[in-house]
Amino acid sequence: MNPQEDEQLPALDLRLTQENLEDLYEHAPCGYCSCLPDGTLVKLNQTLLGWLGYTREELVASQCLQQLLTVGGRLHYETHCAPLLLLVNxxxxISYTLRRKDGSTLPVLMNAVLLRDSDGQxxxxxxxxFDITERRKYEQELIRAKGQAEERREQLARANEQLTLQNGQLTRINAELDSFVYTASHDLRQPIxxxxGLFAELQHTATFHDPEASSMMSMFEGALQQILSTIAGLTEVVQQQRQLEQVPLEVVELQSFAEEIIRSLQPQAAELEAxxxxxxxxxxxxxxxxxxxHSMLYNLLSNALKYAQPGRKPHIKVNTALQEGMALLRVHDNGRGIDLERHGRELFQLFRRFHPEVVGLGMGLYLVNRLVHQAGGRxxxxxxVGQGTTFCIYLPV
Amino acid sequence: MNVLKRNNVTISGAGKQAMVFVHGFGCDQRMWRLVTPAFQESHQVVLLDLVGAGQSDLQAYDPERYNSLAAHADDILAVLRELGLYGAIFVGHSVGCIIGVLAAIKEPARFEKLVLVAPSPRYINDDKYTGGFEPADIEELLEAMDNNYLGWSGSITPVIMGNPDRPELTDELNQSFCSSDPTIARHFARVTFLSDNRADLPHLHTPTLILQCAQDIIAPLAVGYYMHQQIPNSELLVLDESGHCPHLSAPQATIGAIYHFLGLVPTPAV
Known part of the structure; x- marks a missing residue:
């Protein structure tokens, strides 16, 4: 080192370089002790004695390190630390708890090395x-939180199991309902x-004297027709569902597909100048x-015509887009609109109707919703109200 | 299932008669490394890890199955069956001793002699029985384990345990020495320290050496006397040693005692 560099060093307080080693050992900010291989204490520093509340004479040569630990810690020391020291020195x-002379405890972290003599003995x-009082509190918090998380996880798993079970039950009930609806519509068909037939016969043969009779007859006929179409609709819902389970998937070109549906709706569309x-x-x-x-698009388009705003020519837009990795099929009309705040929850339920002035069965949207869900979409x-409606169907790509 | 792989069985030695070493709670087969060299000439040395410890197949540790020591005893018997061994010398430490006792009661023909190092059939005090501990002490041990696993659980993985040949992992290996999956260790601690196998002892008829340390808090001297009194064909040897692991702290004395029991002549090299 040349004198110039020497001069650049800041002046040291010489007292620091003369640190007394004995004092450093005795009053270091950690506990020191030395033991025989079996744990018998031979030397402890003042810091450790201060923590424990024992005098040197009470411990040296008569007590061993393990005896300063809680019983649980002692068990751990004998089964873990003692063999480990002998195996890897x-x-x-290691986290332990010291037991003080007055019975109170002090959490510590322990490091230890085993020295051997020249024969390797x-x-x-x-x-x-090291005193880890505050750290241990924090660790206890962590352990507690971990236990809680574990408990929550188990609760969730149980709840999940319950849900799966209920889901299975609901699916079964759903299938049973379908089959009930199918049977009921089938069984009602015959008497209706x-x-x-009987009514037609009656119209031919019977004569009524009551002047009201003829209007009652036509009302009766209307009611009959309504029952017939309801039953037909019910059968369709269930049958469609059953058939679809076997229909294979295919690539459908939308332009020609939609044009064909619109052609089939031409009578209504032409009348409304849509x-x-x-x-x-x-x-x-x-x-x-x-x-x-076909069923989805047909129902939505025919609804758009059916619920056109009176006095306004229907304009219906159909388009597609990609959103969130799904194909979006959008049908937008400028019709009467639906009060979603009032009816939103019931919109897709069977037999729910929101425009009593328009003839309908309340099955179209129910069917559309079922089909969309079946296809894995939403x-x-x-x-x-008064402006129009947009239906957005999200389908897996 | 390959039981030899499951229990990480390692076989060495030039002798004919098998000597099966089973470790206790808190460690694995590496615990025997100061003792086994003395038997390489005279015996076939069979070492294994109990399922859940060391490099055993941790996946095989089903807490329900291993809810009693009998399952571990069945594992030992499965290993002996797989190796076609009869008349073996069994050497167990701590809880490994009771596992050996249960195995020898079940299939006596597979064992010629038992050496039990620091055994205890019951750790908790009872009416007129001194096991050394109160139930609260065992809870305290579990707490001590929890406090220590806090830092370990992230770093101790089967991957590290499974790669002892990779030198860059040596440091971690030293750390992971004698430690295992925390959940398993905790469960095994419970099974070990809450078990009560006192009633099994009189059913053991295999010649047995009980090696007890004079000062051992895990298995106090009173427990050694109790074992000796309950096992019909047993002898008790008290080593003037402290601690629970004489095979580590006093390997020569341990080897000497086993030599004497087996009627082997010590060679000058030992």
């Missing part, structure tokens, strides 16, 4: 102990058909069961 960061164990604009440029085709897609509605 050291242990690190164990000679002495040097131990350092009989009634239609216009359509189609845009399938983003997603030109969908991979789906053709009858299922349906959303936006509507403003």
């Amino acid at each position: 050291q242990v690190r960061e 164990p000679l002495v164990v040097r131990v350092t102990l 058909d009989n009634m239609v 216009t359509f604009s189609l845009d399938f440029s983003t997603v030109p085709s969908l991979r789906m069961a053709r009858p299922s897609l 349906i959303e509605v936006e509507s403003i």
